[in-house]
Amino acid sequence: MDSSITPHLACPRSRPRRIADDYAPPYPAWSARIDPAIGQVVMASYGVQGRESGDVAAALAHVRALRATLDADVRHVDLARYVDEAGYDTLVLQPYWTDPEAFRRWEARADVAALLAAETGLGHFREILTPTVERLETLYSTEDEMEGLGRALERRSPPVQEHAYWGSARDRFPIAQTDALEPAGQLGFAADGAGRVTVRGHDNIAIIRSGQDWGPTGGEERRLYLAEIEPVLRAGMDFLRDRGGECGCYLNRYMRIVDMDGAPQEKSFGWSYWRSLGDMENWSEAHPSHLAIFGTFMRIVQQLNFDLKLRLWHEVYVVTPDQQLYDYRNCHPDTGFLKQMPR
Amino acid sequence: MDSSITPHLACPRSRPRRIADDYAPPYPAWSARIDPAIGQVVMASYGVQGRESGDVAAALAHVRALRATLDADVRHVDLARYVDEAGYDTLVLQPYWTDPEAFRRWEARADVAALLAAETGLGHFREILTPTVERLETLYSTEDEMEGLGRALERRSPPVQEHAYWGSARDRFPIAQTDALEPAGQLGFAADGAGRVTVRGHDNIAIIRSGQDWGPTGGEERRLYLAEIEPVLRAGMDFLRDRGGECGCYLNRYMRIVDMDGAPQEKSFGWSYWRSLGDMENWSEAHPSHLAIFGTFMRIVQQLNFDLKLRLWHEVYVVTPDQQLYDYRNCHPDTGFLKQMPR
Numbered sequence: 205m206d207s208s209i210t211p212h213l214a215c216p217r218s219r220p221r222r223i224a225d226d227y228a229p230p231y232p233a234w235s236a237r238i239d240p241a242i243g244q245v246v247m248a249s250y251g252v253q254g255r256e257s258g259d260v261a262a263a264l265a266h267v268r269a270l271r272a273t274l275d276a277d278v279r280h281v282d283l284a285r286y287v288d289e290a291g292y293d294t295l296v297l298q299p300y301w302t303d304p305e306a307f308r309r310w311e312a313r314a315d316v317a318a319l320l321a322a323e324t325g326l327g328h329f330r331e332i333l334t335p336t337v338e339r340l341e342t343l344y345s346t347e348d349e350m351e352g353l354g355r356a357l358e359r360r361s362p363p364v365q366e367h368a369y370w371g372s373a374r375d376r377f378p379i380a381q382t383d384a385l386e387p388a389g390q391l392g393f394a395a396d397g398a399g400r401v402t403v404r405g406h407d408n409i410a411i412i413r414s415g416q417d418w419g420p421t422g423g424e425e426r427r428l429y430l431a432e433i434e435p436v437l438r439a440g441m442d443f444l445r446d447r448g449g450e451c452g453c454y455l456n457r458y459m460r461i462v463d464m465d466g467a468p469q470e471k472s473f474g475w476s477y478w479r480s481l482g483d484m485e486n487w488s489e490a491h492p493s494h495l496a497i498f499g500t501f502m503r504i505v506q507q508l509n510f511d512l513k514l515r516l517w518h519e520v521y522v523v524t525p526d527q528q529l530y531d532y533r534n535c536h537p538d539t540g541f542l543k544q545m546p547r
Numbered sequence: 548m549d550s551s552i553t554p555h556l557a558c559p560r561s562r563p564r565r566i567a568d569d570y571a572p573p574y575p576a577w578s579a580r581i582d583p584a585i586g587q588v589v590m591a592s593y594g595v596q597g598r599e600s601g602d603v604a605a606a607l608a609h610v611r612a613l614r615a616t617l618d619a620d621v622r623h624v625d626l627a628r629y630v631d632e633a634g635y636d637t638l639v640l641q642p643y644w645t646d647p648e649a650f651r652r653w654e655a656r657a658d659v660a661a662l663l664a665a666e667t668g669l670g671h672f673r674e675i676l677t678p679t680v681e682r683l684e685t686l687y688s689t690e691d692e693m694e695g696l697g698r699a700l701e702r703r704s705p706p707v708q709e710h711a712y713w714g715s716a717r718d719r720f721p722i723a724q725t726d727a728l729e730p731a732g733q734l735g736f737a738a739d740g741a742g743r744v745t746v747r748g749h750d751n752i753a754i755i756r757s758g759q760d761w762g763p764t765g766g767e768e769r770r771l772y773l774a775e776i777e778p779v780l781r782a783g784m785d786f787l788r789d790r791g792g793e794c795g796c797y798l799n800r801y802m803r804i805v806d807m808d809g810a811p812q813e814k815s816f817g818w819s820y821w822r823s824l825g826d827m828e829n830w831s832e833a834h835p836s837h838l839a840i841f842g843t844f845m846r847i848v849q850q851l852n853f854d855l856k857l858r859l860w861h862e863v864y865v866v867t868p869d870q871q872l873y874d875y876r877n878c879h880p881d882t883g884f885l886k887q888m889p890r
Contacts, residue, residue: 230833230834369833370713489712489713491573492849493845495842495845496842497842498838499840499844499845499846502835502838503839503842506782506835506836506839
């Protein structure tokens with residue numbers, strides 16, 4: 205059976221997988237394959253926030269202008285929206301590159317730099333992840349389509365062995381073949397006194413973007429997703445947003461994918477940053493708020509006789525300090541990593 | 548923090564626990580403590596089955612007669628009832644001893660032997676487990692009272708460290724400090740041609756008795772237990788009963804505790820036999836039917852702000868071939884282990 209780890213990234217393991225070699229998962233799942241020519245990817249997030257009437261239109265105009273500057277080097281881009289814990293309506297543009305140089309060239313362009321520095325009266329943030337390819341893993345529940353990073357990477361694996369058991373995310377990371385991915389260091393904060401704060405990430409911060417696409421569902425499945433699964437998912441997302449610190453979660457955003465006019469699509473995702481992959485695993489395996497989500501989903505999977513159209517997917521990164529860049533400009537003090545800043 | 552393993556049974560581990568030494572469970576649980584004078588316990592089950600009108604009264608008369616022979620050496624006894632997959636109403640008397648000699652003396656008594664051999668027109672079975680103390684573990688969710696084996700052992704631990712994570716049952720077994728508890732061998736069957744079948748268990752069969760006591764619940768908690776948790780629990784129990792073979796489960800009975808008049812108490816338990824502890828772990832960790840139970844419970848735990856009166860408990864055994872004795876007399880062919888007999 206095929207491994208989730210792209211063959212050229214496999215190496216002798218000093219850290220064993222949780223499964224025996226003959227383990228067969230009870231249902232299929234797929235991972236993105238990584239072209240050997242790709243050494244590092246970029247998952248960039250440009251956020252704009254406001255809470256006055258009219259701010260959404262201004263934020264949408266800003267992300268559209270930014271979107272318009274993206275060139276053919278960009279492999280995929282999403283736009284997503286949510287109202288955060290302080291009541292700020294927030295739009296986030298998320299382009300992906302498979303070449304960090306192309307990303308840097310784009311950000312350095314005068315028109316882009318001007319947009320990224322523009323004084324709009326709104327809050328702006330950048331959260332830029334540039335993991336090398338051994339520091340990411342992806343999983344897709346259906347064969348028909350990938351999302352996010354998978355779209356950027358384009359190629360899909362055969363059904364993979366490392367899924368449907370606790371600890372499988374770790375087993376899908378190429379680097380976890382030989383590295384425990386323990387966290388080290390602390391968050392650092394530098395404020396310029398003029399509304400801009402730069403956050404320095406520590407070693408092995410883990411990030412997950414975990415998505416749901418209920419567009420293909422219908423009938424009873426759609427009803428059950430919206431009436432029974434989504435509310436439990438939302439409660440878990442709210443827990444992580446408001447009390448995630450108890451579990452090592454720095455921040456969480458439960459976002460809705462929107463089109464470039466701001467119209468909501470039938471797609472959402474949770475997007476969280478963790479002190480370590482271990483903390484993320486612990487929440488997933490053991491916390492009532494996640495077990496409730498997972499168990500509710502499993503109850504309904506059985507009710508529907510395992511015949512689901514719902515599409516689930518995620519991408520996870522574990523990054524070194526120099527593979528992260530976070531800055532916040534005129535943002536409210538609970539925005540993203542700012543919530544962690546000593547006051 | 549205290550270990551679930553009774554101190555005199557602790558030894559240097561060749562097999563590490565799944566947790567770090569500083570792991571702190573998110574909520575408390577307790578185990579029974581084992582008196583150093585106790586080396587082996589007996590958990591005996593005497594079943595009587597029938598499906599004609601009048602059989603229940605006859606079965607009840609039989610178990611009452613058997614109950615009346617139990618002497619002061621017996622440490623605890625339960626009576627439970629269920630209607631099995633073939634529609635047979637079944638009563639099971641479950642006495643516990645903490646001294647196998649006392650059990651043998653009792654079974655050898657002429658009046659007891661006569662009762663156990665009596666021709667009643669009903670089906671009868673014995674399932675006798677005699678694990679040495681390093682081959683059992685217990686867990687109780689509340690501090691007020693223990694059940695089953697815990698009542699027989701009498702003493703309770705302080706809150707224990709090894710719980711609330713996947714794999715914690717294994718970590719509570721004294722023998723698992725040094726033994727992987729892998730299964731070996733096959734079930735054996737010997738029929739005498741006169742309606743009696745003896746089943747020989749193989750090495751490291753795992754048995755769980757996992758109970759629920761909703762007597763102390765009230766109001767919204769009681770409503771949620773009966774309307775939302777119990778149906779999902781029942782569906783999982785039915786899955787194990789009907790399709791458990793897919794997961795290494797030989798047999799499962801979802802039973803109701805009754806009093807000596809046969810009146811149902813507000814207590815139930817699932818009682819299953821597995822090819823190995825590993826198979827039991829896999830079902831628990833990964834199978835939709837168990838994740839649905841666990842996740843539904845966790846959803847409601849949160850809904851009730853972790854303030855529950857519901858009492859949950861279990862006892863698990865992993866036994867050698869000579870610590871098991873199963874025989875079936877005039878039972879239908881899907882009774883207990885008979886379901887596994889080649890036909």
